Amino acid sequence: MPKRIGVFVCHCGVNIAGTVDVKRVVEEISGYEGVVFATDYQYMCSDPGQSLIKKKIEEENLDGVIVAACSPSMHEETFRNVCKQYFNGYRCEMANIREHCSWVHEGIEATEKAIKIIKAAIEKLKENEDLEPIFVPVEKKCLVIGGGIAGIQAALDIADAGYNVILVEKEASIGGRMAQLSETFPTLDCSQCILTPKMVAVSRHPKIKLLAYSEVIEISGYVGNFNVKILKKPRYVDEDKCTVCGDCEKVCPVIVPNEFEMGRKPRRAIYIPFPQAVPSTYTLDIKNCLGLSPLICGKCKEACEAKAIDYDMREQIIEENVGAIIVATGYDLYDKSKLVEYGYGEDDDIITSLEFERMLSANGPTKGEIIKPSNGKEAKKIVFIQCAGSRDEQHMPYCSSICCMYTAKHALLYKHHVPQGEAYVFYIDIRAGGKGYEEFVSRVMKEERVNYIRGKVAKIYRDGDKIVVCGVDTLTGKKVEVRADLVVLALAILGKDEMAKKIRVAVDEGGFFKESHPKLKPVEALSRGIYFAGCCQSPKDIPSAVAQASGSAAKALGLISKDKLEKDPLIAFVDENCSGCGVCISVCPYGAMVKEGGKAKCIEALCEGCGTCAAACPSNNIEMKNYRDKQIEKMIEVII
Amino acid sequence: MNFEPKIVAFLCNWCSYAGADLAGVSRFKYPPNVVPIKVMCSGRVDAEFIIDAFRKGADGVLIGGCHPGDCHYVEGNYKARRRVEMMKRLLEEMGINPKRLRIEWISATEGKKFASVVEEFVEEIRRLGPVKK
Numbered sequence: 001m002p003k004r005i006g007v008f009v010c011h012c013g014v015n016i017a018g019t020v021d022v023k024r025v026v027e028e029i030s031g032y033e034g035v036v037f038a039t040d041y042q043y044m045c046s047d048p049g050q051s052l053i054k055k056k057i058e059e060e061n062l063d064g065v066i067v068a069a070c071s072p073s074m075h076e077e078t079f080r081n082v083c084k085q086y087f088n089g090y091r092c093e094m095a096n097i098r099e100h101c102s103w104v105h106e107g108i109e110a111t112e113k114a115i116k117i118i119k120a121a122i123e124k125l126k127e128n129e130d131l132e133p134i135f136v137p138v139e140k141k142c143l144v145i146g147g148g149i150a151g152i153q154a155a156l157d158i159a160d161a162g163y164n165v166i167l168v169e170k171e172a173s174i175g176g177r178m179a180q181l182s183e184t185f186p187t188l189d190c191s192q193c194i195l196t197p198k199m200v201a202v203s204r205h206p207k208i209k210l211l212a213y214s215e216v217i218e219i220s221g222y223v224g225n226f227n228v229k230i231l232k233k234p235r236y237v238d239e240d241k242c243t244v245c246g247d248c249e250k251v252c253p254v255i256v257p258n259e260f261e262m263g264r265k266p267r268r269a270i271y272i273p274f275p276q277a278v279p280s281t282y283t284l285d286i287k288n289c290l291g292l293s294p295l296i297c298g299k300c301k302e303a304c305e306a307k308a309i310d311y312d313m314r315e316q317i318i319e320e321n322v323g324a325i326i327v328a329t330g331y332d333l334y335d336k337s338k339l340v341e342y343g344y345g346e347d348d349d350i351i352t353s354l355e356f357e358r359m360l361s362a363n364g365p366t367k368g369e370i371i372k373p374s375n376g377k378e379a380k381k382i383v384f385i386q387c388a389g390s391r392d393e394q395h396m397p398y399c400s401s402i403c404c405m406y407t408a409k410h411a412l413l414y415k416h417h418v419p420q421g422e423a424y425v426f427y428i429d430i431r432a433g434g435k436g437y438e439e440f441v442s443r444v445m446k447e448e449r450v451n452y453i454r455g456k457v458a459k460i461y462r463d464g465d466k467i468v469v470c471g472v473d474t475l476t477g478k479k480v481e482v483r484a485d486l487v488v489l490a491l492a493i494l495g496k497d498e499m500a501k502k503i504r505v506a507v508d509e510g511g512f513f514k515e516s517h518p519k520l521k522p523v524e525a526l527s528r529g530i531y532f533a534g535c536c537q538s539p540k541d542i543p544s545a546v547a548q549a550s551g552s553a554a555k556a557l558g559l560i561s562k563d564k565l566e567k568d569p570l571i572a573f574v575d576e577n578c579s580g581c582g583v584c585i586s587v588c589p590y591g592a593m594v595k596e597g598g599k600a601k602c603i604e605a606l607c608e609g610c611g612t613c614a615a616a617c618p619s620n621n622i623e624m625k626n627y628r629d630k631q632i633e634k635m636i637e638v639i640i
Numbered sequence: 641m642n643f644e645p646k647i648v649a650f651l652c653n654w655c656s657y658a659g660a661d662l663a664g665v666s667r668f669k670y671p672p673n674v675v676p677i678k679v680m681c682s683g684r685v686d687a688e689f690i691i692d693a694f695r696k697g698a699d700g701v702l703i704g705g706c707h708p709g710d711c712h713y714v715e716g717n718y719k720a721r722r723r724v725e726m727m728k729r730l731l732e733e734m735g736i737n738p739k740r741l742r743i744e745w746i747s748a749t750e751g752k753k754f755a756s757v758v759e760e761f762v763e764e765i766r767r768l769g770p771v772k773k
Contacts, residue, residue: 073661096676099664099665100660100664100676101664103665104664104667104668104669104670104672105669106669109672113675116675500710504711505710506655506710506747506748506749507749508749509749514749526748527654570680587719589714589715590713608713609680610681610684610712610716611679611680611683612683612716615686615719615723620688624684627680627684632677633688633689636648636677636689636692636698639646639675639677640646640696
């Protein structure tokens with residue numbers, strides 16, 4: 001327990017010192033009980049700042065250090081590593097006087113509060129005991145959730161490094177949104193042409209176990225040792241036996257909209273979402289099948305020469321232990337029925353950007369013809385509306401990031417498909433901040449003669465066989481009215497947050513996962529061992545999704561390539577006066593409390609250090625290491 | 641003299657403490673009356689800490705946890721919520737207005753919410769005045 005404490009107050013340039021009177025803080029703290037030295041410095045985290053701490057530990061013979069600076073999530077590790085050269089890392093604590101004080105308060109009150117925060121940290125430090133990390137083994141395997149381009153990239157990177165990957169995809173095939181796209185900006189390569197080789201590489205990789213048509217239903221455990229339960233839905237078709245001949249499909253009497261085609265093309269109840277699907281197999285969609293039990297139709301099985309169809313398949317629960325998890329669950333589009341001003345998107349001739357992607361695709365519902373869905377005739381005049389639901393306080397306030405670019409691409413491809421057609425784009429601003437992006441947009445504007453109108457669309461309504469789009473051109477101040485055949489909404493992008501509760505990660509208003517730090521830890525979740533890739537973290541284009549996926553893979557590899565993992569020793573311990581009532585055993589979410597010899601005992605490897613047991617113990621016989629009752633009570637005292 | 645409430649905030653490490661960090665990063669100003677103590681989980685907040693804070697002169701106690709279902713430790717926040725309900729009844733018995741104890745779910749993405757909760761709570765305690773001894 002530290003007796004000679006040194007306090008180091010950081011200016012953080014003007015971030016702290018601009019608000020908090022650091023000299024007064026030092027003066028006040030210098031005389032505080034247990035403190036033998038206090039000073040301030042411009043940037044404590046810098047090399048000279050760290051050297052200053054080292055020098056003073058030696059000179060003043062310090063046995064404990066307080067760094068009053070930013071949030072511990074930024075630099076606790078930095079300063080503990082400095083201190084570890086002299087003594088146990090738990091003899092170093094941080095006082096957060098930046099995020100919790102100088103950035104949010106002003107004047108003398110900020111200084112007063114900073115002093116309280118530092119005193120509370122000192123009181124905690126005084127009772128800290130030296131702790132050694134607990135080492136736990138690491139499961140050398142990674143789970144990737146989501147088989148879009150981000151998940152595929154992450155899985156391939158990890159597998160190529162020689163580690164086992166389990167790739168779970170909810171849909172019948174991997175490929176995700178990218179597989180639905182026609183061509184990709186700004187180079188206009190065909191999306192499937194560049195994606196399918198990667199999909200095939202996944203299916204052939206000996207280190208990748210692909211579980212498509214499967215869902216992660218439960219995740220327990222902790223970093224290095226997650227236990228995952230995966231539900232494998234029955235396809236009623238043996239993936240290995242299916243030859244994709246298509247005989248089953250020909251005889252299936254049920255016709256439903258194909259989700260892959262955004263519902264714009266029919267499929268049968270037994271189907272393959274698109275020809276290049278991986279795994280390359282048909283799937284019997286039991287929700288739409290006439291029925292297996294009792295068997296009503298049975299035609300597909302009769303038609304299948306390969307004997308791949310098995311009506312007795314059942315759902316399977318697969319359990320896997322993994323060391324790291326990469327979440328790449330992708331995005332959805334904003335619900336167009338919420339857009340009152342655009343007629344709730346109910347009209348047949350008002351379509352979404354993804355529907356337009358399918359329309360542009362050579363193998364899509366219209367075989368690449370740009371038509372009015374209402375009458376099947378070629379669309380001679382088309383309007384693209386950007387920021388449909390994005391950058392709008394009534395809907396989603398954020399920028400969906402990729403719509404400017406794909407709308408430019410849409411307009412260009414439209415002009416290539418319908419050279420005599422007229423294309424209009426309504427936009428708020430053009431955001432083309434990527435490699436080659438600005439050049440691409442200006443090419444579309446100039447060479448392709450697409451009419452860009454700066455302004456939001458106020459109203460859309462049908463008049464005969466036309467859709468009338470009304471808005472104001474804010475550059476000229478004039479009203480604009482376009483009588484269009486087809487309207488394409490660049491809808492806001494939403495994160496898919498269904499995994500959030502299972503991985504216990506916060507999501508923001510758009511359903512995007514919260515990363516550990518917005519700049520410096522953009523792929524890490526707050527929970528250790530969980531990483532993000534792609535649009536589940538924020539809207540992004542393909543190159544960024546791929547880069548983030550490789551970043552996640554590198555992080556996951558850094559973890560699973562270790563033999564042992566350091567675990568925080570801030571766990572519970574039971575006092576010898578325990579009466580053995582068992583309340584702690586009932587409240588512990590990890591099963592870390594057991595009864596031994598009539599008393600409770602904490603299993604170190606299982607305890608996660610939440611402290612619920614300590615708070616629940618009716619006889620006050622459980623304490624949390626370095627978060628002991630008396631430490632917290634002392635902190636309360638100095639705060640008040 | 642103006643009454644300046646003294647408020648202790650127990651913030652869970654994973655959501656509310658990070659939410660307070662985000663309030664800072666985003667420069668959302670709020671009154672300085674609340675001083676945080678980080679706990680790993682809102683479930684760690686012992687009933688004794690609450691009593692102790694009021695005994696030592698706190699005018700209010702704020703507990704910040706993860707949203708229901710988001711708890712890093714599965715269900716610590718549910719236990720905290722149950723405990724707070726019990727404590728509110730107990731505080732009333734002790735002659736302390738139960739409104740002085742508040743539990744809020746503030747996620748790591750809700751910097752704005754952290755600032756507004758603090759602002760609102762400080763206002764409420766200001767209206768209630770100091771705890772009568």
